[in-house]
Amino acid sequence: MDPSPALELPADLPVGLTLPSTVDGTTVHEIVVKRSRFITRVAHVASVEAADEVVAAVRKEYWDARHSCVALVVGQRADRQRSSDDGEPSGTAGVPMLEVLRQRGLTDVVAVVTRYFGGVLLGAGGLVRAYSTSVSEALDRAVVVSREPRVEVAVETDHVSAGRLENVVREWCHVHRAIVDPPAYGAAVVLTVRLRPRDLRSFEQLVAAETSGTALPEVRGWHVTDIPALP
Incomplete structure (x- = not known):
């Protein structure tokens, strides 16, 4: 017999919802194309305002560069997108950069590519390739x-049992x-604990077994959760 009644998933939990990924922290990467330097900064941001702060910091750091082009995608469903060529020929920088972010299925991310001109004209096609490659290679190095x-489940226990239960829960x-x-x-x-819906019953059984049914997990809703990459 089960030691406790089965927990129920939140009624409003979306089933089969696929969300865009994001990046962790900041990644900086540089390439050189025909003596022009392209320095890319890819950063996690939570809002357009935070992205603007990243862009402002990059332009301050590389104040003597000709261009610092931008692409950003923000929002849980990647619904806010923006790009800037920052003086490069229209459509040769910001849009190709943005397309890389879209193809990677990312959101809450800003990419800034700073270019130091090397004296050799690249042409429209060369610029598109350089800016898109810069962002693509930076993302290859990003986390x-x-x-x-994820379903949020809370377990309340006494201070004496907490340490042992926490160790078991962390292992699970x-x-x-x-x-x-x-x-x-x-x-x-x-x-x-924030867990996958399919693991709810397993977690309930774990807690029941470890506490002899004295601690009862409580479902408190659901949240969109960032899941760290596997080591």
Whole structure:
């Protein structure tokens, strides 16, 4: 017999929802094309305003460069997109950069490519290739983080049992690629886990077995969660 009633998934949990990925932190990469230097900075951002701050910082750092072209995608569904050629011929920089971000299925990311002219004209086709290659190679070196809807489950336990239960839960989370938050301490200790919907029953059974049914997990909703890449 099951030690506790089965938990139910949130009624509004989206089924089969596929979300764009994002990048972790900032990656800088440089290529040289016919003596022109292309310095790319790819950064995670949470808003258009944060992206603008990254762009402003790059232009301040490379104040003597001819161009710092931009492409950004923001929003859970990648619904805010923008690009800038920053003085390069129209359509040769920002749009090709943006297309790379789209093809990679990314959001909440800004790419800034700074060009130091090397004295050799590249032509429209050469510029398109240089700017798109710059962003593509930078993304190859970036840490890409997937995003998934995760069920948030809280487990309340006493202080005496908390340490052992936390260790067991963390081991389970490692195997099941779940996220466990730092414990919240009060009159009791609360462990919060964000897990895949298909793993809910397994987690419930784990807690029931480890606590002899004294700790009852509680579903508190769902959240879009960044999932770290596998090591």
